Amino acid sequence: MFVDEGPAFQRLAAKIADEIVAGTYPEGTAVPSATDFAVFHQMNPATASKGVNLLVELGALYKKRGIGMFVADGARDLLRSRRREEFRERYLKPLLREARYLDIDDAELHHMIDEKQEDES
Numbered sequence: 001m002f003v004d005e006g007p008a009f010q011r012l013a014a015k016i017a018d019e020i021v022a023g024t025y026p027e028g029t030a031v032p033s034a035t036d037f038a039v040f041h042q043m044n045p046a047t048a049s050k051g052v053n054l055l056v057e058l059g060a061l062y063k064k065r066g067i068g069m070f071v072a073d074g075a076r077d078l079l080r081s082r083r084r085e086e087f088r089e090r091y092l093k094p095l096l097r098e099a100r101y102l103d104i105d106d107a108e109l110h111h112m113i114d115e116k117q118e119d120e121s
Helices: 008-022 034-040 045-058 075-101 106-120
Strands: 061-064 068-071
Touching: 008 045, 008 075, 034 045, 045 061
Parallel strands: none
Antiparallel strands: 061 068
């Protein structure tokens, strides 16, 4: 999906997506214009537009001609679903691959995760 590293337009799209998932921009509400994002993040307006348009292409944002850009219905679920899949690919698959390489079975891996969660509490 969108990564926090890489080209500026992808970083902007990731930031906006994060804010939609967090509820900063609820479904049906307006988001700042690409120009506003450009000014705030000190980037070229064309770069900001490219980042916003990634979310339009995905269906998370939509344009109301002459009014502005809005968060689409279902955008939060759409973005969360895509983030979950990204999580599987970026974190879970390598974790499981390494666990198998080290002969860590599922029970031990679950135990390790449970212990870490207790440490974080």
